[in-house]
Amino acid sequence: MNIKTVALALGASLVMTTSALAQEYTFKLHHMLSAKAPSHTEMLEPWARAVEENSGGKVKIEIFPSMTLGGRPPELIQQARDGVVDLIWTVNGYTPGLFPRTEVFELPTVFKNDPVAANLAMYDMFEESLKDDYKGLEVMFLHVHAGQAIHMRSDDVRSPADLAGKKLRIPTRTGAWVIEALGASPVAMPVPELPPALQKGVVDGALIPWEIIAPLKIQEQTEFQIEGAEKERLGTTTFQVSMNGDRWGSLPPEIQQAFKDASGREWWGEVGNVWRATDDFGIELAVKSGNTHTTLSEEETAAFREALAPVVDRWIDDVSSKGIDGAGLVEKARELIATNGGAS
Missing domain, CATH: 3.40.190.170 (Bacterial extracellular solute-binding protein, family 7)
Structure with missing residues (x-):
C-alpha cells in the first residue's frame, strides 16, 4: 500500500469517525404509511432533516415507514408512551377518546376547507387548551389533512x-x-x-x-x-408527531431547541400547505x-x-x-x- 493510499484510507476513517461522534443522538420515528407517501416525502423527511441541521449534525432521525418496527397503526401512541420508539406520526383517532380536546378540530362546520388555518389555530390553542391531551408525550407538531x-x-x-x-x-x-x-x-x-x-x-x-x-x-x-x-x-382528521416524554426530558437544552426550531408556528402552517398541495394532486x-x-x-x-x-x-x-x-x-x-x- 503506497503513501497516497494510506492517506486516503486514514482520511476516510477520520471522516467516518467524526461523523459518528457528531451524531450523538439517534431517534427512531415510526409511522404507518409507505416511504413513497407524500406524508413521508413532503413532511416527515424535510422535518427530520431540519432538526438534524439545527443540531449541527448531533442528531440523526431514522424514519421507519409502513409499521416496519412492528405492531399495527393503533399501537403507535402506546409505542411512543412506552418508549418502544422515540417518535411517532399517527392519527389521533386511532385511539378513540385519548385526545378529546383536540377532536374539536375534526368536527364538521368547525373544519370546513382550510388545513393551514386549522393547523395555526391548533398551535395558538395548544398551550392553553389542548396540551392536557398529551400526557407522557412531547408534541413536535399537530396537523389536519385537507378534510373528509x-x-x-x-x-x-x-x-x-x-x-x-x-x-x-x-x-x-x-x-x-x-x-x-x-x-x-x-x-x-x-x-x-x-x-x-x-x-x-x-x-x-x-x-x-x-x-x-x-x-x-x-x-x-x-x-x-x-x-x-x-x-x-x-x-377532518387530526394527526400528531410526538416524542416519548422521558426521552425528551433527558435531552440537553440545545438538542431540545433543535427540535423546537424545526417545529415552530411557521412549520405547522407549512404542513397545511403540504397537505393542500398533495390533496390537489390526488384528485387530479x-x-x-x-x-x-x-x-x-x-x-x-x-x-x-x-x-x-x-x-x-x-x-x-x-x-x-x-x-x-x-x-x-x-x-x-x-x-x-x-x-x-x-x-x-
Missing part, C-alpha cells in the same frame, strides 16, 4: 339520503358520528386496510382526503370522489384515471351542513360530561380558524 371527502365504489352522492344504508370507512369516532348522522354505517379501520376493504365490498366507500388516493391507488377501487361547494369537507390523478369528481352545489352542501349540525352538539355533550368545556373549545376553534384563514 366522500369516495364511493360505484355510487354518486348528491344528498345525505344517497348515503342511507351504505357502509363507509372512517378512522375516528367523530367521523363515525358524521357517518351515522348521514344515515350510513361507520366501519373503523386504519387507512392501509382500506384498499382490500373496497375491493371486497366490505365497505361501499370512505371518508378520506384526496391526498391518500395516490399512495393507496384509491382511484382503482372507486368511481366517484365527492366534496362540497368551495372544497368544503365533512370535518383520480380524474385522469377516469373517475368522476362531483362538486356539490351550495344548496346541496347546505343540506349536508344541516344534517351534520347535531354532530357538534353530540361532541359538546360528550366531552362536557368529562369536565371539558366543549362549547368553549368549539367557539375558540372557530374564531381562530377564521382569524387564520387565508394564511397560506
Whole structure:
C-alpha cells in the first residue's frame, strides 16, 4: 500500500469517525404509511432533516415507514408512551377518546376547507387548551389533512339520503358520528386496510382526503370522489408527531431547541400547505384515471351542513360530561380558524 493510499484510507476513517461522534443522538420515528407517501416525502423527511441541521449534525432521525418496527397503526401512541420508539406520526383517532380536546378540530362546520388555518389555530390553542391531551408525550407538531371527502365504489352522492344504508370507512369516532348522522354505517379501520376493504365490498366507500388516493391507488377501487361547494369537507382528521416524554426530558437544552426550531408556528402552517398541495394532486390523478369528481352545489352542501349540525352538539355533550368545556373549545376553534384563514 503506497503513501497516497494510506492517506486516503486514514482520511476516510477520520471522516467516518467524526461523523459518528457528531451524531450523538439517534431517534427512531415510526409511522404507518409507505416511504413513497407524500406524508413521508413532503413532511416527515424535510422535518427530520431540519432538526438534524439545527443540531449541527448531533442528531440523526431514522424514519421507519409502513409499521416496519412492528405492531399495527393503533399501537403507535402506546409505542411512543412506552418508549418502544422515540417518535411517532399517527392519527389521533386511532385511539378513540385519548385526545378529546383536540377532536374539536375534526368536527364538521368547525373544519370546513382550510388545513393551514386549522393547523395555526391548533398551535395558538395548544398551550392553553389542548396540551392536557398529551400526557407522557412531547408534541413536535399537530396537523389536519385537507378534510373528509366522500369516495364511493360505484355510487354518486348528491344528498345525505344517497348515503342511507351504505357502509363507509372512517378512522375516528367523530367521523363515525358524521357517518351515522348521514344515515350510513361507520366501519373503523386504519387507512392501509382500506384498499382490500373496497375491493371486497366490505365497505361501499370512505371518508378520506384526496391526498391518500395516490399512495393507496384509491382511484382503482372507486368511481366517484365527492366534496362540497368551495372544497368544503365533512370535518377532518387530526394527526400528531410526538416524542416519548422521558426521552425528551433527558435531552440537553440545545438538542431540545433543535427540535423546537424545526417545529415552530411557521412549520405547522407549512404542513397545511403540504397537505393542500398533495390533496390537489390526488384528485387530479383520480380524474385522469377516469373517475368522476362531483362538486356539490351550495344548496346541496347546505343540506349536508344541516344534517351534520347535531354532530357538534353530540361532541359538546360528550366531552362536557368529562369536565371539558366543549362549547368553549368549539367557539375558540372557530374564531381562530377564521382569524387564520387565508394564511397560506
